[in-house]
Amino acid sequence: MSLHATRRRRQASFRWTVVGLIGLFFALPIFSMVEFTTRAPGGGRTLDTWAKLFDLGVIDADYPELKTGVLASAGLVLLTVAIMLIMLVPTMTWVRLRLPGLRRTVEFICLLPLTIPAIVLVVGLAPVYAWVSYFLGESSLWLAFAYVVLVLPYAYRALDAGLSAIDVKTLAEAARSLGAGWPTVMWRIILPNVRTAVLSASFLSVALVLGEFTIASLFSRDNLQVAINQLGKRDASLAIAAAFAFMVIAFLVLFAMSFVGTGRRSSRPEEN
């Protein structure tokens, strides 16, 4: 009995040690960021940097690149997630329903970007973007096409897990036999049942797009990371404060989104 209790105590202390170390791993950089952004020039602490960051007038006038970067990243997040979902969900559903033989090929294509470094992608995408710029203009939003390629492996995995959890074929056939056309099948039957997978794919895409620097920088486009990098050359403290603030905002957005996926389940009656 006491042996069992000792073992349990040891396991508990091991767990807390692991949790503590991981917590430290995340907390230390965050603490360092806060510490750095609150340093006063002559020693001591000040919130001047933070006050400046939240003074939209100052940011607009003195640091326009930050505003541009934030707006570009927000647009890129929306566009990337939209293109990814519109492209992947129907394709993957169709492959499962009608072309199961192509599943491995589609999987291979979707996972391929995982093996290609961003710098190599840029080399490959450069001539494509020359045409994109020619036809669509120089807007940073068109980076979304490249970002869709970047998020493809993660989004594919998340959606594949969701589609595997339901009997897509039977549900689609049942809906069609009741009179539903393909758009209805997708919108009212498949999507609600892979909602969690869609949200997971979206989370991963949002996180990846918000953190992307290489492609935007090499194509000389604006996004949040490029803006923070530029800001760092002028005002390192403000750049770190901005990075910290957007990390918190991104965390809160993802946290809020996670509740969207679980709202309905909790309202279900108990199983009997």
Added chain:
Amino acid sequence: MSPTQLPVSDTVPGSGSGQGVAVTLSDLHRSYGSIHALDGLTLDIAPGEFVALLGPSGCGKTTALRVLAGLEDADSGRVEVGGKDITSVPTSARDMGMVFQAYSLFPHMTTRQNVEFGLQLRRIPSARRRARASEMLDLVELSDHADRYAHQLSGGQQQRVALARALAIEPQVLLLDEPLSALDAKVRVQLRDEIRRIQLEVGTTTLFVTHDQEEALAVADRVGVMQAGNLEQLASPHDLYARPATPFVADFVGLTNRLRATVQDERANLLGTSIPLLPGSVQRGDALVLIRPESIAVTADPAGRATVISASFLGSTGSLHAVTESGEKVVAQIDNDAVATFNPGDLVTLVPRPNPALAISAMPAGAVASPAAPG
């Protein structure tokens, strides 16, 4: 016809609306590579009739149903419902209710929402939709479960809701694709009887696909036995059992003995007794007669010419295995009370009853009792 134009009349299924239509499948062919799933299948179903398609795995019965539903395209042939050619009409516009082998309730919807789904697509007003759903749930006796989700229902309940959902739209044809095969034996029998009750009440033309012969014989007006993509025989359950048209049907439906006999003048001399033969039997000479276990009477007889191998208690009946002097193995049905009176090695007399049987040309293989169909 768009999905929204699909008809839902003012009559309610369950009120005896008698909405059956005729269904005709003509010369259907469907191949998957070198495999011919349907090989010229032709089938006529009368309005309001309940037809079961029975056959071993891969015989094409499910393919036939899926072609009728529009879920598969036939390579050639024609599908007619109510006299209209619907061969190239998409599934969503065919106006057929279908219950699948796999559980097919939409997991994110309650029972009621599932039943209302097809009605919603037809833009039925909310009040009427709710009333129809309630009546359908009453019909399958699941009104108390209207607000439950699929994961809160048992397998049998899920299939009953699927049936209610299929019937709610007042389909021209009801298609049942092995809806009972995932259920345990007791629920299976209950639901089987329930399906028949509801079908008789509603009067919808129904095609039921199963590999379980008992299921098919119990519920259908006519049973079609399929083999290699075509119908071997389409007949009433009694005729199919008592008057099999082909050796395959005789073997597949129920237990059959294959015993050597001499045939002459449409009668066979079998185990020393003359019995009448069915049309289609061989006309003369040595033959194998396909005879049911219940068509052979067994009496204990010290001077008998057959020896008991075993006797088994099967619940409502008993089964006796014996071997004749000539080495032929015979299975006979006996009363369950009589099982204990027969011991291995006992001598018995086997007498065929005068029921018509099918005689086929004699084959070199030994005459043994054929097993029943799977399931």
